[in-house]
Amino acid sequence: MLEQASEYGDPLPRYTPPRCLLERQAVGGCDACHATCPHGAIVLGPLGQSVSIDPARCTGCGLCVQVCPSGALEYDLMAPLQSVRDARQDAGGVASLTCSQSGAGGPSLTCLGRVTPAVVAAAGAWGTPLTLVHGECSACPVGAPDVPERVRRVVEEAQALRAPTGQPTQVTVRRATSEDHNLGLKLSRRGAFAALFRAGRQQVAQALPERPLPFVDWSQPQQRVPEEWRWRAAALRPVPAPDAAVHWPAPLVDDTCIDCPVCANVCPTEAITREFKPEGGVMLLLNLAACTGCMACVRSCPPDAMHPQAEWLPAAFQAPILLRDSGSVM
Known part of the structure; x- marks a missing residue:
């Protein structure tokens, strides 16, 4: 109980750098938390210190968390x-x-x-x-x-x-x-x-x-x-019923994909992964439940081969989705 009392009331949200689109160097970056904070408590900085929170200004309102x-x-x-x-x-x-x-x-x-x-x-x-x-x-x-x-x-x-x-x-x-x-x-x-x-x-x-x-x-x-x-x-x-449409924005890939690693590199939760095949080539996989719908991959894709899809069938949450199976790799 004393431990709870001593830690109660800390207003600062947790910041996880690997999930930050600035740290992931996604194209277009992201300033949602900085733009939203009504108290000027969030400062954006260089790589490695992309987001810092001033404890003297932060009130713990949570608006930055809402928009992240x-x-x-x-x-x-x-x-x-x-x-x-x-x-x-x-x-x-x-x-x-x-x-x-x-x-x-x-x-x-x-x-x-x-x-x-x-x-x-x-x-x-x-x-x-x-x-x-x-x-x-x-x-x-x-x-x-x-x-x-x-x-x-x-x-x-x-x-x-x-x-x-x-x-x-x-x-x-x-x-x-x-x-x-x-x-x-x-x-x-x-x-x-x-x-x-x-x-x-x-x-x-x-x-x-x-x-x-x-x-x-x-x-x-x-x-x-x-x-x-x-x-x-x-x-x-x-x-949901097997044929129900579940609202969960996530990316799809078309045939203009050049098999580069950009989408996997910028994904803040590593929901997109690349698996190299023994015979050569690569498979691009999506863990739908891990996707936050940030669309950093869509904005960062060099050939604009990625596109958002808003709805998915419930079965898509049960196993990784094969976005692309290619015989080549960049």
Whole structure:
């Protein structure tokens, strides 16, 4: 408990350089986090120091994480996910996440900028209605004036993912009212103590506990995929019908491909890999579940041989997709 308390409240997101499109030297680069930060806390630098975060300016609003196309910036999702899941038993099946500045009760995030498509999609997979309550954003010292609109776009993205399951998330985004001070978790005394000792996953009072994420061990392939996209894939429940179209933007390759390694080199999660054949030539493979849809490969392809495809059949998630099988290699 003391360890949790000492680490609680660190507002800085985790930065994983190998996932950054600047570090990958993708054509066109990326300045999404820098352009989005409302407090000037993110500075872009040279290769090796592409992104740095000023702890004196960062408020932990999470807006940079929301817009990062590759998961290079991320917060721990377990606290809000645990709160949503536990709401099925502890709060009559209705979950809420509130902005810390809203004055509303219940589990709160620093800012609703922390809400991601994975959290919204998971609520739908668990069949748990979700209410997202924000405060007065126009002059908020933590987030930005357009946070409610950003959250609605996040919800739209989550609903597009959940469409083939036939079970959209029941989600409401609204401003806090005077009645929201009673909004919260209805826990028994025993339930409160159980929640307290649940390794910081569920909170008893207001702010959801969180711990700084450990550094990614890039030698472990499963850690290369951001938690956000692992949860998006896990939230495809109920399992879509075999002929359902799953919204998951990823690249395809046409016959103008020159078999160069650029797409694999710039892929921030190494979802695209090249396998050399014993008889010569190369196979280009795509792990769809590991693809974040950043399209760095599409923008960087020298002959413009790569093109985005928005929808895939569920079977495409079960095994690597053969994008190209060539008898030559560059």
